[in-house]
Amino acid sequence: MEPVRKRKFSSMWEHFEQISPNKVKCLLCAKELGYNNNTSSMLRHFRALHENSEGNVAGPSPVSRKKDLDDALVSMIVKDTQPFSIVEDTGFREFVAKLDPTYILPTRKAMVEERYQHEKEKAKAEVQKVAAVSLTADMCTSINMDAYLAVTCHFIDETI
Structure with missing residues (x-):
């Protein structure tokens, strides 16, 4: 019982x-x-x-605070050109745990996908406003044999 x-x-x-x-x-x-x-x-x-x-x-509520911290983390990674894998590094995890033991770091996959969708929609909206674009592509391989493809889009908009 x-x-x-x-x-x-x-x-x-x-x-x-x-x-x-x-x-x-x-x-x-x-x-x-x-x-x-x-x-x-x-x-x-x-x-x-x-x-x-x-x-x-x-x-803020714990949920909105987590979202704010996640957004700040992604912004730091993007602005400082850090790898998204930083959230998996032991030293970084220990540092964050000292700052706020209640904060749970997001996975890099979750961070990349959310940020990618946001930036993709923003870029699509901007490119749809222009009459013509010029695209260039560049491929390279890192020391670790990771392949990268960079695509650059140039256009002139009405702000110039």
Whole structure:
């Protein structure tokens, strides 16, 4: 026979998860707190660290924060011409874990596909506005024998 579980009515359970019979974990900052069948410590923690003066959760939601961090990571990789595989490097993973242990790095495949779709749609929209284009292609092989194809598109638009 399974033990009867108590229903959790407090709104604090929206921001915490129970990880053991006497421990809870904050979903906003991953801090673990003691739990003794009441939500007082959870409420104190939440009010001190996560609630603004209007009684709302301070800062972005965990989902929008992850999206912001993912976007910032992709932008850094693109602007600094870093390889997308950086997210698989042990040192980089350890560095990110020190900065924010709750942040889960996206896979390089997920980052590349999302960014590729966005940039492709942006390029298509821009090229559709012009009357003529000139394309050039260049192929090369890296030291590791990885083949690359670069396609460059030149056009004149109405801003010139």
